Amino acid sequence: MRAPLSLFLFLLSAMLQAxxxxxxxxxxxxxVSLIELYTSExxxxxxxxxRFLQSLGKQEGLFSTFIPLSFHVDYWDYIGWADPYASPAFSDRQRRYAQIHDSNRVYTPGFFINGNEWRGFFQRDRNWRGSLSRKKVGVLSVTYQHPTSQATFEGKLPDSARLNTAWIGLGLESSIQRGENRGKTLQHDFVVLQWKNQPMPSSTVTLTLPSPPDNGQQRTGLVAWISQSSDPRPVQAAGSLLPSKTTIH
Structure with a gap:
């Protein structure tokens, strides 16, 4: 008999804690480029x-040259459906991008690659690889063993450096009961489930992370990136999926 997903996630968390x-x-x-999608159920x-962001999970270079992230915003919740993955902090992050690009407008779906607006999704060719950066910036390394994580950056830290860490979920599914997508079943990958932002005053920093959140996802990943306190655009990023017997959709 196949063990339920919730039991597997419990055992995985227990192994990490042990x-x-x-x-x-x-x-x-x-x-490593961050491809950020701002979206809402x-x-x-x-x-x-x-679905486009999901497709990136099958592309060459995942986690080695690019990392997809799906930030669910809360500013559409008022129209009838409260997105379970939405956070005011994610909406604020998108608004901060709008500010640094001299725009007073946020919208969904909205894509940013390395913090720069990418409108290629709305074009026929969707040449997203042409927007990836391959400049040499330094090596970001992360070691996680519950509850402690250590991040090291071999390179020049930006002024007022910040370390961002995010738990992400793949293989999530929602049955929408109200709002514009009423009656649909939506699938999501690379959803940011939890995001932490803290100062990185030196090239090595140790932090305490909570256990991976259990939102019913089939896969869980950890992503880290360096930015500045005054500028959310990523300088360097790294990420990985946690061990699992399941696969990316």
């Missing part, structure tokens, strides 16, 4: 963008 083999991952010296135009 001091199992640490999860270690790093970027190369060249910049309450937005009728968002499911195609969600």
């Amino acid at each position: 001091g199992s083999t640490p999860l270690t991952f790093s970027s190369g010296e060249q910049q 309450g937005c009728s135009r968002c499911p195609p963008a969600d």
Whole structure:
């Protein structure tokens, strides 16, 4: 008999807490690009963008040259469906991007690559790889063993550096009962379930992370990136999926 997913996630969390083999991952010296999608389950135009982000999980270079992230915003919740993955902090992050690009407008679906608006999704060719950065910025390495994580950056830290860490979920599914997507079943990958932002005053920093959240996802990943306190655009990023017997959709 196949064990239920909730039991598997419980056992995985228990193994991490019990001091199992640490999860270690790093970027190369060249910049790993963050591809950020700002989306909402309450937005009728968002499911195609969600599917596009899902498709990136099958592309060459995942986690080594690019990392997809799906930030669910809360500013559409008022139209009838409260997105379970939405956070005011994610909406604020998108608004901060709008500010640094001299714009007073946020919208969904909205894509940013390395903090720069990417409108290629709305074009026929969708040449997203042409927007990836491969400049040499330094190596970001992360070691996680519950509840402690250590991040090290071999390169020049930006002024007022910040370390961002995010738990992400893949293989999530929602049955929408109200709002613009009423009656639809939506699938999501690379959803940011939890995001933490803290100062990084030196090239090595140790932090305490909570256990991976259990939102019913089939896969769980950890992503880290460096930015500045005054500028959310990522300088370098690294990420990995936690061990699992399941696969990316």
